[in-house]
Amino acid sequence: MKSKKNTNKNIFFDVRDVLKHNCLINMIYGTRGIGKTYSCLKYAIENFKETKMASIYIRRYKDELAGFNTNAEKNILKPLILNDIIKADDLKFKTLKDIHTIYDKKSEKAILVGLPLSKAVILKSNDFSNANFIIFDEFIIDKSNYHYIPDEFISFINMIETISRLRELTQGVITPVVMLSNSASRNNPYFLNFNIPITNKNPYIDDDLLVFKPDPTNFVKEKVNTRWGRFIEKHTGMQKYLFDGEFSNNTYFIFDKLPPKTKYIATLIYLNKKIGVYMDSDYNEMYITDKINKEYKIIFSLTKEDQTPDILQIKNCQKIIDTMKKKYDKGKLKFSNYNLQILFTEILTIFK
Numbered sequence: 001m002k003s004k005k006n007t008n009k010n011i012f013f014d015v016r017d018v019l020k021h022n023c024l025i026n027m028i029y030g031t032r033g034i035g036k037t038y039s040c041l042k043y044a045i046e047n048f049k050e051t052k053m054a055s056i057y058i059r060r061y062k063d064e065l066a067g068f069n070t071n072a073e074k075n076i077l078k079p080l081i082l083n084d085i086i087k088a089d090d091l092k093f094k095t096l097k098d099i100h101t102i103y104d105k106k107s108e109k110a111i112l113v114g115l116p117l118s119k120a121v122i123l124k125s126n127d128f129s130n131a132n133f134i135i136f137d138e139f140i141i142d143k144s145n146y147h148y149i150p151d152e153f154i155s156f157i158n159m160i161e162t163i164s165r166l167r168e169l170t171q172g173v174i175t176p177v178v179m180l181s182n183s184a185s186r187n188n189p190y191f192l193n194f195n196i197p198i199t200n201k202n203p204y205i206d207d208d209l210l211v212f213k214p215d216p217t218n219f220v221k222e223k224v225n226t227r228w229g230r231f232i233e234k235h236t237g238m239q240k241y242l243f244d245g246e247f248s249n250n251t252y253f254i255f256d257k258l259p260p261k262t263k264y265i266a267t268l269i270y271l272n273k274k275i276g277v278y279m280d281s282d283y284n285e286m287y288i289t290d291k292i293n294k295e296y297k298i299i300f301s302l303t304k305e306d307q308t309p310d311i312l313q314i315k316n317c318q319k320i321i322d323t324m325k326k327k328y329d330k331g332k333l334k335f336s337n338y339n340l341q342i343l344f345t346e347i348l349t350i351f352k
Contacts (some may be wrong), residue, residue, distance in 0.1 A: 011218040015039040015178060024174070024208040027190065029140065029181045031216040036180045038079055040135045044112055045077075045086050047133055054110040055133040056163055056175075058117055060149065064138075065114040068100035069093055077102065077112070098122060120155040120162070128163040132173050140181035140188045148346065151271075151303070153189040192342040255287060255334045264293040266320050269311065270302040270347055275340070277320065286327045288344060289336035302347060 012035035018026050028036055044055035057076070059065055067076030070093050075081070081088045091111070092103040100114035110130060115123060117136075136156070141148060149155060160177060167173045179190065190196075196204070196211055203212040261281040268275045278287040300320075301311045325348065327333040335341040 013039050013214040015043050018178065018203070018210065018212055019043075019176060021203065021205060021210055023176065023205065023210040025177050025179070025194070025210065027139070027179045027181075027194075027196075027209075027211045028214070029211075030213040032182050034214055034216060036214070037135075037137055040137075040178055040180065041077065041112075042080055042085055044133060044135065045080060048104070048109075048111045051132065052107065052109055053132040053173075054113050054128075054130050055135060056128065056131045057112055057114045058134065058136040058159065059114070059138065060117050060141075060152075062098060062116040062118065065100050065116060068095065068102060068112075068114045076114075099126065115159065117152070117155055117159060118149050120159040124158060124162045126162070129165075129167060129171065129173075131163060132175055134160065134163060134175055134177040136177060136179045138181055139179040139190055142182065147348075148189055152346070153193040156190075187342045187345045189342075189346045192339060192346065198338075255336060258287055258289070258291070262287060264296055267292055267296055267299045268302060269299055269306045270343065272306060273343070274299070275343075277324070285332045285334060286324060287334045287336070288324075288340050290340070291336070 013028070013030075015028075015036075016039075018028060030036070041057075044057075047053065047055060057065075067074050069075065070091075075088075077086060077091070080086050090105055092105045092108075094101050094103065098116055098119040101110050102112045102114075103109065104111050113128070113131060160175075164175045167175070186196075186198075194209060203210050205211075258278060259280060262278040263281065264276065265279050266277040268277060274290075274292050276289045276292045278289065279285075280287075299311045301307045324333055324344075328344070328348075333344075335344065
């Protein structure tokens with residue numbers, strides 16, 4: 001069954017509207033299908049045609065880079081080929097270990113280089129001086145079988161450093177990073193470590209950091225006029241997430257102050273930050289807080305970096321971690337502030 005094609009191009013996101021602010025880190029989140037990835041890949045092609053320099057395309061895991069092949073159905077550039085932005089016959093594909101590259105056949109120069117973030121340590125000795133634009137797709141994970149990798153934010157920063165190095169000084173090349181995501185959750189390592197506030201500013205700009213949610217108004221007007229759009233709106237209740245780009249998986253368990261008769265049961269340390277763990281008298285709810293009981297001398301480290309002779313390894317405290325995970329799943333793990341909740345979701349990636 002076919003429907004008539006009549007799409008207004010002005011309803012889609014254009015990455016150039018973000019890049020004009022000249023920021024280094026550009027975090028774009030919002031409505032599914034509004035053209036975030038397409039716009040960035042289109043810019044990458046146009047960038048190559050203009051500068052003969054490559055763009056880097058980062059995904060979390062290697063199997064997410066399956067689109068770097070010649071299969072017409074899986075080719076990551078297929079939408080651009082269909083719209084005559086680039087021709088399939090002009091492309092050559094090559095994979096060398098963890099580096100996936102799409103070349104221009106005529107010049108044999110790289111157009112797009114796919115890298116898995118999970119291999120950041122292995123890739124740090126490679127030379128990416130031929131690249132001047134970086135895309136990190138799906139930087140926020142929705143609820144699925146995928147997880148954030150351990151110490152993901154550190155891996156991300158290391159990978160960007162591997163690509164950029166001192167090229168601003170030696171080549172005069174700036175490599176802006178565009179991070180893309182649907183509105184899955186504010187509870188993610190990037191909003192935590194970049195200290196992204198809850199704000200109505202759009203874009204939110206702090207020095208060389210930009211956070212932007214594309215305005216979905218015109219896109220939604222078109223979407224709800226489709227049969228699928230009307231079905232979603234009527235039968236699922238998911239239109240705020242799918243169409244309007246609102247965060248969907250936010251579960252806030254914030255408490256103002258500890259209830260009476262709570263017991264201090266552990267001090268945890270993660271990336272040099274101490275966390276206090278309390279349990280109520282009925283062993284029903286647990287509380288995570290910055291309030292540390294200094295008289296409690298036993299401290300458990302969550303990473304090797306936090307390990308010192310007077311701090312126990314987390315394997316000696318696995319029972320507490322398992323209990324925290326169960327309480328969290330049941331909504332019975334409370335946090336004294338929003339950032340601690342985000343921090344805990346990052347900790348979960350170590351003990352998945």
